[in-house]
Amino acid sequence: MARLKVAVLISGRGSNLAALIAACAAADFPAAVALVLSNRADAAGLAHAARAGIPCRVIAHRDFATREAFDEALDLALRADGIELVCLAGFMRLLGADFVTRWRDRLINIHPSLLPAFPGLGTHARALAAGVRFAGCTVHFVRPAMDEGPIIVQAAVPVLPGDDEARLAARVLAAEHRSYPLAVRLIAEGRVRVADERVEIDGAAGQMPVVLNPPDSA
Ligand code: GRF
Secondary structure (H helix, E strand, O other): OOOEEEEEEEOOOOHHHHHHHHHHOOOOOOEEEEEEEEOOOOOOOHHHHHHOOOOEEEOOHHHOOOHHHHHHHHHHHHHHOOOOEEEEOOOOOOOOHHHHHHOOOOEEEEEOOOOOOOOOOOHHHHHHHHOOOEEEEEEEEOOOOOOOOOEEEEEEEEOOOOOOHHHHHHHHHHHHHHHHHHHHHHHHOOOEEEEOOEEEEOOOOOOOOOOOOOOOOO
C-alpha cells in the first residue's frame, strides 16, 4: 500500500502531531508522517518526531526578511521530500496567499472551536463567555483568511458546569486527537472532495444520535 506522504507543521507542544504519529503507526493506516517542520527550535513537539525517527527540520521565521521568503523555504522543504498533504498542528505563523494557493486542497488545519464560531486565539474563553453549550474542534482545508476553509471533520463536546478554560480546552483537545487522524485518513483514502467550497465525503452518511446539553432527562 502506498501511503500518503504527510508533513506536520508545528510551533509548540505537538500533541496533535503525537496523535497523528500514533495513528500512522497502525499497519493499515493509509498515510505516513514523513516530515515534521517547526518554525521554532524550542518546540517541545519536535521530541515526538525524534522519538518516532521522523525527519524534522527547523525553519525559523526569524531567519527570513519577509513572510514570502519564509513561505518559500517551507515550500522547498516540502517539495524536496515529495510531501502530498500538509497538516498545520499548532503552527503559529500565518501563511501567505501564494503558499496557500500553491497547496490548495492539500493543506489542512485544526482549530479548537466549531468554526465558523470563535476563529483566532482565545477560543475557549470566548466560548465560555458566550455561554454556548457545545464546544469542539474543526479540521478544515486552509484558505488565505485565518481559520476559514472547507470543513472536513468537526467534533462536538459539551460545555459542563464548572468549566474553566483549562478544563474545556482539555476536553476539546481529546476530541482533536481523534478528529485529525480521521481527517487525514479520509483524505488518504481518496474519499474527500471539495465542491463549491464545501467538502463531500464518500460513504460517510451514517446515522448519528442527537445530543442535548443539558440532557432531556435533566
Ligand atoms: C490545538 O488546540 C490546535 O487546535 C490549535 O493549537 C493547538 C495545538 O496543540 N491550532 P498541540 O501543539 O497540537 O498540542
